[in-house]
Amino acid sequence: MNEKFFSLPDEKQHAILNAGYRVFSQNSYKKSPMSEIAGAAGISKSLLFHYFYNKKELYLFLWETCAEITRDYLKKYRCDETSDLFEIMHRGLQAKVHIMKQYPDLAAFAMKAYYEKDPAVCQEIQDSIAKQAAYKENAHRLKMNAEQFVPGLDLQMMYQDMYWASEGYLWEKLQSGTVDADEMEQDFVKIIDFWKKIYLRKEG
Template sequence: MNNKFFGLSIEKQQRIVNAAYKVFSENSYKKAPMSEIADEGGISKALLFHYFINKKELYMYLWENSIEMTRKAIIEYKTLETSDFFEMLKRSLLSKCSIMRKYPHIYAFSLRAYYENYPEIEEAIQKSYSKTSNASETIVFEKIDTSIFRKDIDLKSMYSEIFYAVDGYMLNKYRSGQIIPDEIENEIAELIDLWKKIYTERED
């Protein structure tokens, strides 16, 4: 990657990145045209290849960039500065929706990237995803107060169920073209409140 990309103004960087997230979210890796990304980003195809040597380099930059933005947002929203698992979920939700407001296609890109099976990038994406998700799960279980949960709950299973429920919800939004941060924020917040009622100890 050419570091001259980072010499561009933040506005120009964001425009190019948003264009790439959009095009890659709407097409498979192999069929996503670099020319369309350049057009969307308001630059020439030659200049896009000046900043990124090839499609794979751009794609992996977008993937790693999404992880880094998520990490920063988690810190900004103090997601891990609570031992309340459900409060942690809500802060995580707020942090991710804040990113989607700046980068409307980032979540759709991440979903498509996760399911991408083109050999050139599949292994790299899955390896990166596993490393990130495993580290995240470890930190969560080190932080949370487990005493609030019902004694018959398997916490690892609960965590997986919630994760896959949110993933399925977002996949449905993506397929319907309805990734609207405010709507997602409200609907998942309601789900989190429901999960809290289901999984925690009740007062007699």
């Protein structure tokens, strides 16, 4: 699948991906014209259809590529090589910042696609999300040591609270249209330090 696309030079592939993420993140699926994506990528509309049979194929390809890029960067930053929750969050943060610098509109696209209701793509997106759900159950996968946290703390609730706060922060930034990867990294470092003060057991 998409052999013609993968035969392109990396630079051209990158341009098409970023064009797709940008246009689909700014509009609903239905109101995102292929001509606009082609123009943003610097190619003709007919050439874009040469690489992707139709808009749905491109949209789902972008969604799956989004997940693949995220997994690759999380692996690159060794997020699965430690059981320290806060270290994992910091490494994950570094991975996401790197992704945002390479693909500025990927996060906005992912959030937009998550809530997309168009019947042309909705079911495929939701099926994909369901398959990935188990991977996101990090609180169980990490096997955290309860002894390092405040006595009696509900670890699952703690993780869920941090996840919601992170997603809320990202959503606010995306809605404001002022996404600055370096600024976000600085903010999240402060947030992680704040969580450490709240949740970690005090020595002595």
